[in-house]
Amino acid sequence: MSDGTPGTPSIFEWMGGQAALDRLTEVFYGHVHKDPVLAPVFAGAPAEHPHHVAVWLAEVFGGPADYTASHGGHDHMAARHLGRGITEEQRRRWIALLMDSADEVGLAEDPEFRAVFAYYIEWGTRMALLYSGPNPPPVEGTGSHVPQWGWNQTPPWQPKP
Template sequence: MIVEYIRYTIPESDAAEFEAAYGRAAQALAAAPQCVDYELARCAEEPQSYILRIRWTSTPDHLEGFRKGEHFPPFFAEIKPYFSAIQEMHHYETTAVAGKGGRNPTLYEWAGGAEAFERLFTRFYERVGEDEVLAPVFAGMDPHHAQHVAAWLGEVFGGPAVYSTELGGHQHMASKHLGKGVTEPQRRRWVALLADTADEVGLPSDPEFRAVFAYYVEWGTRMAIIYSGPNPPPLPTTPMPKWDWGQTPPWLG
């Protein structure tokens, strides 16, 4: 593995087109088997300074494989206007000095982000529609319901504030359960089916994540019974609930 760094000085007036050109050029990098990954970064203190980092499988693979292969011409065609702006272009070997910082990933990040939650709830509500216990509860369900629940849980687990800013927040979620009359057998079936679906779609199965996942699902479904019952409490005016690792931080090995 080798890391190539290319440092550019780009006038701010050309920055937008420079980034757009690299966005197009990146398609060739993404298709090249010699390229492991890449990233274009812009300096916060000196916005005219950019650094492109590309990890190659090896220096020969870059110089002989990529540069003499089919993906280099479309790549170079996009960045050629900026060739004279290059201040440095070198290959670097990594050293033994490497590690991770002290920040734990959020539950949202650990699960796989928005795509993971949408995958989970899309499949879950497909199964709900075929389930004799749960199907009556969700008859006439909004076609976007799975996406809305994915946004809810994503935000609860530390993701972007989509549900609170675009879909009504905590109060709206509670209001969706009013009058539903959810029963304890239905609640238990919802919990079990969601756990099965999490396995099916490949959510992380480590004990730490699943413990928090189960903790939230128990809390959420029991709150659903409370708000769907005959004497619900006033709708909450509090912010969205937030879940974290609690006593079981992620197992990082």
């Protein structure tokens, strides 16, 4: 997805495609597993977890819809967070480590890209907090549509009553 301007790459393309996201999540989860705040949360995560997160992020930022095709889209991602009881401290630490990892792997540093990237990470972690909490919104039937982030736009989110 681009902003509709001919020749404007999607966020996915701008950041370097799937290879860049795989590199980002490998470095990031390497840090997560050593972090005293986050390591317990991800102690039982399978070895392919970093790649699954990279595939999710690819779809979010306008890349191929492989997460939806292989894992069930938004419903699946939301369900992965149910009952996990993520804390605000863990959410903030996740963001800090991911942003540091983006610097470490050399993702684009221009303000426009980083603003879109940071906006999604902030929004996404708040959704994870919501779904992991005591009164999550319904997951089943919310649709498999993965939210898409692009230049100058974000998707509206409306919880089901």
